[in-house]
Amino acid sequence: AKWYYYVILGLVDVEANYLVVKAYQYTSITSVMLLDCWSIPSVMLLTYIFLKTKYRYRKIAGVIVCVAGLVMVVFSDVHAGDRSGGSNPRKGDLLVIAGATLYAISNVSEEFLVKNADRVELMSFLGLFGAIISAIQISIVERNELKSIHWTAGAAFPFFGFSLAMFLFYSFVPVLLKMSGSTMLNLSLLTSDMWAVVIRIFAYHEK
Template structure:
């Protein structure tokens, strides 16, 4: 039996609330990308570049002011930067081929990947109550699939099949990025993570823009109102990146990805109040199911919440070993992964 008193713990409520705010931010970026695609603007890497530049300037300034050595080797951040840039590129690119709701639906592919990666590499324990929470969340989203309104929305897009495949590839990279960020934020430092991700993300984005999008940017005809979704996307994704490490540190990568499931439902609510559209009642039932699943998942601290890699194991490794991993002892890193 689930103890409902656990649901009202400070950690649970803050985690759920923060997760839903992040979900709203993702919803806003989805609307921005969709609007830009409708206006014929196809520059996915350029959309993300401004976010990385903001991260580099804001958090890089703090990092320089601290004048402290990096806790993680710089080449870890290069790999993370490449993965993150390509994940953003693929998901934003998919809006050129498929519908907004299809993108948000297929993003849930990241959940089983995150669960698998955190179980293997971070030694996260997923006991019965946590698995129940995950199942309830995904079941809530499945309800949306069977909605007539939702089925009609999925028909949008110039090449839905191609767009769906691109989303799945991007979701896989997002999962790898999220798990890597969780490991780094728990063992290194949030400001360092954001600064280095911003620096290397900006570099990788600039290179990709020069190769793939230079001609596209020159040919873009900025119609009236196109600047608002472009810069709105950058501001929203910057806020998202700034807050994600907070949720990763307190609740873990799986909680983050489960929280983002409600982005589809938030988009429906926006359509109801902003565009006065009528939607199927199953959307509201789905939203309630996802929130209930989040409460079940996060409200069971004593059953093995996601912890830093050396916490909660039957034979915990000394933290020193993980610090050696971060400092660049690659052989020990391989040994730990094999264990």
């Protein structure tokens, strides 16, 4: 594949991650975990259009239920009287949905490249261009936030943990895309909701 394809893919992937992470600033983790499921119907639509993947009616019915649930989450955030879940839930919800859409575009593009190009090439160039784009963006958009961080062990550990998790995630994603496709990848990621609940309860002592 041409190198500029990977630049575009890297940009889409970086912005997907940025928007979803940024959403935590405005809405609750519960809303983020639920709304990022929007990537599933988005992936199914994109794979149907561009990769000619066929889906049975039961899967389509599942997508309809998923979308209905997303609408209910957004509706509850818009009309909730209690804003303790975030400073601006509506803005956070929109950021998550936008990020999930970009995730879907990224996943489907990666599936196409994994199945039609070299997997090592994909991982190498996506990592390279993604790192460059991230460095440029954070130096412009999040410069003041970086300056305000007091770098202690407690502050650095979450950054290290997140970086390690993302490294492992992106190392195994191409393998799963090659084996099962982007739809199965996004369905598998639903287990992250369960782990988020477990971590909130036992690590942060939240209910």
